[in-house]
Amino acid sequence: MKTKIREILKTTGKLPGDVAALADDADLYNAGLTSFGTVELMMALEEAFDVEFPDTMMNRRNFASIAAIANAIQAIQSENV
Amino acid sequence: MTSLARLADAGFVTEAPTPAARAEAERAMIAKARRIAKIAAEHAADVDARSRFPQEAFDALKQERLLGIMVPAVQGGEEASLSTIAEICTALAQACASTGMIYAMHQIKASSLVVHCGDDPWHAGFMTRIAREQLLLASATTEGGGVGGDLRSSICGVIRDGDDFTLEKEGCLISYGAQADAILITSRRTPEAPPSDQVMSVLTKDQYRLERSHVWNTMGMRGTCSDNFSFAGRAPARQIIPTPFAEIAAQSMLPHAHLLWASVWYGIAAEAVARAEGFVRGEARKKPGSTPPGALRLAELLVRLQQFKGLIIAGLDRYERVRGDADELSSMGFVVAMNSIKVAASESVGEIVSQAFLICGIQGYRNDSPASLARLMRDALSAPIMINNDRILGNTSNLLAVYKHDPSLSR
Numbered sequence: 077m078k079t080k081i082r083e084i085l086k087t088t089g090k091l092p093g094d095v096a097a098l099a100d101d102a103d104l105y106n107a108g109l110t111s112f113g114t115v116e117l118m119m120a121l122e123e124a125f126d127v128e129f130p131d132t133m134m135n136r137r138n139f140a141s142i143a144a145i146a147n148a149i150q151a152i153q154s155e156n157v
Numbered sequence: 158m159t160s161l162a163r164l165a166d167a168g169f170v171t172e173a174p175t176p177a178a179r180a181e182a183e184r185a186m187i188a189k190a191r192r193i194a195k196i197a198a199e200h201a202a203d204v205d206a207r208s209r210f211p212q213e214a215f216d217a218l219k220q221e222r223l224l225g226i227m228v229p230a231v232q233g234g235e236e237a238s239l240s241t242i243a244e245i246c247t248a249l250a251q252a253c254a255s256t257g258m259i260y261a262m263h264q265i266k267a268s269s270l271v272v273h274c275g276d277d278p279w280h281a282g283f284m285t286r287i288a289r290e291q292l293l294l295a296s297a298t299t300e301g302g303g304v305g306g307d308l309r310s311s312i313c314g315v316i317r318d319g320d321d322f323t324l325e326k327e328g329c330l331i332s333y334g335a336q337a338d339a340i341l342i343t344s345r346r347t348p349e350a351p352p353s354d355q356v357m358s359v360l361t362k363d364q365y366r367l368e369r370s371h372v373w374n375t376m377g378m379r380g381t382c383s384d385n386f387s388f389a390g391r392a393p394a395r396q397i398i399p400t401p402f403a404e405i406a407a408q409s410m411l412p413h414a415h416l417l418w419a420s421v422w423y424g425i426a427a428e429a430v431a432r433a434e435g436f437v438r439g440e441a442r443k444k445p446g447s448t449p450p451g452a453l454r455l456a457e458l459l460v461r462l463q464q465f466k467g468l469i470i471a472g473l474d475r476y477e478r479v480r481g482d483a484d485e486l487s488s489m490g491f492v493v494a495m496n497s498i499k500v501a502a503s504e505s506v507g508e509i510v511s512q513a514f515l516i517c518g519i520q521g522y523r524n525d526s527p528a529s530l531a532r533l534m535r536d537a538l539s540a541p542i543m544i545n546n547d548r549i550l551g552n553t554s555n556l557l558a559v560y561k562h563d564p565s566l567s568r
């Protein structure tokens with residue numbers, strides 16, 4: 077899942093640096109993720125993983141790193157089964 | 158007596174005040190503010206006519222020590238709740254909207270320090286000074302050169318010079334800039350940083366020069382003396398707040414600004430309704446036995462005022478419940494809620510004052526009658542443009558490609 081998230085980050089979110097060089101727990105906001113970029117990223121993630129982030133999960137922490145995003149998506153997926 | 162209480166009695170530990178003692182202290186602050194509101198009311202017409210700073214009210218606020226009440230107890234403040242501060246803003250604004258707005262803007266600046274700087278030695282020391290010396294804080298976020306109301310974008314940047322930094326900012330609109338004891342000012346982290354990579358710095362009045370470029374000559378909120386200035390300052394680098402301004406803007410400034418502005422505007426609306434009530438009571442006494450025609454409109458106005466009150470109370474309640482929860486404070490839902498409160502409140506105040514005109518008629522339209530609504534209307538019209546509502550709605554609209562509102566009643 078983290079590989080797929082990384083792929084998405086390469087094309088959405090407008091990160092200025094090299095996404096491949098980011099550690100799983102690297103802070104995406106420090107890497108240049110803006111609030112507008114976050115919206116774009118959420119859209120792409122919802123599409124790619126066929127999930128909907130509920131209002132309660134749309135906060136800074138859940139999109140702060142590749143690992144955090146993976147956790148958030150897993151949490152939604154496990155609720156849906 | 159518990160052993161802790163005995164130690165406290167002997168002066169070894171200071172016990173936190175009980176909830177009852179705290180509530181009592183907060184009621185006392187509100188009572189003081191209501192007394193000061195009478196002073197503000199006495200001078201409101203002159204403050205408005207001459208577009209001058211409400212000095213008498215602020216002398217009294219300093220005297221009664223109401224400027225440092227947001228400061229935590231460890232720094233010598235009263236640690237008042239946001240609801241108490243909001244109530245004070247409302248009370249002052251009923252008497253003189255400019256006084257209420259200056260008080261609100263001062264407390265919004267204090268919130269940046271209180272929420273983000275408790276662990277930082279210089280800023281903690283400065284908070285102690287705010288409480289002890291009752292310092293008045295102003296804000297310089299606006300900038301010339303097309304930045305306007307986009308607070309999350311700066312042109313100027315901090316320039317390091319040894320242990321100091323220098324900062325020059327052009328065309329800032331700074332309410333009561335000339336009267337403030339310190340200014341909290343935004344800029345880029347360095348001159349080369351992107352416009353949104355901002356920091357906020359605290360400079361005391363001995364550390365900057367202000368050159369007035371434009372005088373505040375407006376329809377309303379005339380006592381805020383929001384002149385345009387060029388700012389040039391130099392201070393030790395430790396006065397730059399370590400938390401990035403992005404975080405300050407989202408987590409503390411957004412809720413404090415929108416809730417306290419809304420409380421000021423509610424004060425204006427409440428005063429307009431009070432004047433309409435006075436007018437209707439007067440009419441009722443002229444013709445006992447019949448309900449004056451304006452009474453129906455007044456009943457309608459009370460509905461609007463109740464809605465407005467509910468809006469602010471729900472917002473204050475939501476903030477107080479989540480104030481320690483960074484996840485909730487940074488959530489889209491919270492941002493949308495706080496933005497919606499600003500837009501709704503700023504529209505309500507104008508609508509309520511203009512409805513009051515229908516009740517008071519020509520007596521409301523006059524400048525010299527007890528039912529005059531003229532100053533209230535002029536003050537109310539600043540609300541939708543104090544950070545333009547279209548800009549705020551624009552910010553919310555950027556989230557709507559993914560945002561889904563929470564349909565629950567209690568969150």
Ligand SMILES: Cc1cc2nc3c(=O)[nH]c(=O)nc-3n(C[C@H](O)[C@H](O)[C@H](O)COP(=O)(O)OP(=O)(O)OC[C@H]3O[C@@H](n4cnc5c(N)ncnc54)[C@H](O)[C@@H]3O)c2cc1C
Binds near residue numbers: 295299331383548549
């Ligand atoms: C009583 C009062 C006191 C104030 N005190 C202070 C103070 O102490 N310190 C301070 O820094 N500032 C202060 N301000 C200024 C305030 O922060 C805003 O900067 C100001 O209200 C916005 O002014 P503006 O209309 O020039 O700018 P803008 O917000 O830039 O609006 C300009 C025009 O752009 C349009 N617009 C709408 N949406 C957008 C968008 N998304 N992008 C671009 N343009 C858009 C609007 O229709 C508007 O007509 C104060 C304002 C008031 C009314």
